[in-house]
Amino acid sequence: MGTLTYNFKRVYVWEIPVRLFHWITVLSITILIITGFIIADPPAISSGTEAVFSYWFGYVRAIHMITAYILIAVVIVRVYWAFAGNQFANWRNYIPYTKKGFKNMLYVLKVDIFLMRDKEHKLSNISIGHNYVASFSYFIMFLVFVFQAITGLALMSATSSWWFPKMFHWVVPLLGGEIAVRYFHHIFIWIFLAFIVIHVYLVFYHDYVEARGEASAMISGFKFIRSERIKESEKEIIEKTKKQMWEGDQPGKEN
């Protein structure tokens, strides 16, 4: 027998809708970025054939718009899930309005971002779902996404016959013409690109430093949590039972 090692319990953190949302978003954002950059600056192709025989740029634009609609749809489902899903998917995680949230933010900034030493080693500081810095960054990205969706739909509104994109036509005069809308729609994509780099890195960082299944959780849905953090650890069950027996309760009746 060697040194004492911790026991870990498997916690179901990311439900299927959350995981599906994540991977559909990954795929669609990738497609949107690639097609978006092609639309912004298409490669020059010199072709001997007549223009009528080719439609590739039209397809690129079609893919961009169809993917955008898919992304909008999954985000709407995800917003619904923020009210219907489990505690880790709940909207309350994403806006740090509680004292607990601010405290956790401060802790994460200190320990994970500025790499200061964690002197207390408090179990409660270890996040099970998102930590509050991460979830707040997702909330910001949600707002950026909303901006991108609205400006994108506004660019489509004038030539679209559907009421949905038409609904956003007011954005064009608000931002000062379609050139400005296109410009904002273009520059905001760099926020996504920077976010992707930081997000993927921090997932790797947490997985590497904490080794609790941070990366695989988005595939399996599970994370590994120290058993002391879970109420039903053996020690706690024994203590609970003892307490109940002293108080004269019948342990069999309680679950």
Add this chain to the structure above:
Amino acid sequence: MEKTLQKEETYYENIRKKGYSRRDFLRFVTYMAAFMGLETSMVGQVVKALETKKRIPVIWDHFQECTGCSESFIRSNHPLVADLILDKISLDYTDTLMAASGFPAEEAKKQSIKENYGKYILVVEGAIPTKDNGVYCSIAGMSALDVLKADAAGAAAILSFGSCSSWGGIQAASPNPTGAVPVNALIKDKPVIRVPGCPPISEVMVGVVMHYVTFGTLPALDSMGRPKQFYGKRVHDTCYRRAYFDAGLFAESFDSYEAKQGYCLYKLGCRGPLTYNACASMKWNNGVSYPIESGNPCIGCSDNHFWDNDPFTKRVENVPGLGIESTANTIGKIVLGAAIGGTVAHAVAANFAKKKDIRSRSKKGKVNEKDIKE
């Protein structure tokens, strides 16, 4: 005396008097009806309106402008277009083209406004400076600001003719030293129809006036206050090079083989996909051509702030206040580079700062590895 007689005439009577045949008249009406987006069955209604209805007086004010709009107007496709408005039929005042000048001209305007109060159409060409009480433009001793307010008071509708009176134009371009503003920034209680363009297409103005004569109402406007039938489509939507766009065939420089072949000018900064105008369907100079057909990308002259969206021959615009070469992509690349650099630095630092944690975990893990039961 002669002036009052003219005022009693209908459009048709005056056209006939000018020497045009009925055939010319019908051709003109059919042409305009098609341009206004009316059905063929509506042509009769337009004919009847022009035959029976009295003319609508027009007063044309010139403020901060280059007279390019007037120039465009008198060179319209159909000779009747200009004649209808210009040749003393309707136009009671335009300081550029009217025979009278000075005091008599201003008197004529005052008289016309008085006689037709609430009925005339006011055309405004040019932006209105507002800085320092509007001293930067004055006509007949009055500032443009006061002239506009006085003339707009009795107008049935106001037509902002050209980009300057519609958006502010070149004088409103950054840094806008005279505080130039478009008409609808000052006049809120009258319908203001924007007919932007630098210059705009003259048929549009006649189309609006004819619509008003025929139906007694103003044409349907889009969210920017432009007549839908003329500004409902982008230059891109009716562009004859659209097939090249969809096929992804683009010219990359003006002297290239592709440019000669008539490839899409999108990569040369064409604003066609963002510009609402009828250039591609109406064309200019008696239907000869329009900028894209002549090999030059659309510069979006009927768009708001188009002077500030330079360079005209590039797709990417400069970020204001950050120097000429800092485009959106340059800034984006810097942000992305900083993110990548930051994460790499963080990764290296994390290996040092969390050395203890990482080591202790790997030690414990190794112990467990050795204790695996068979």
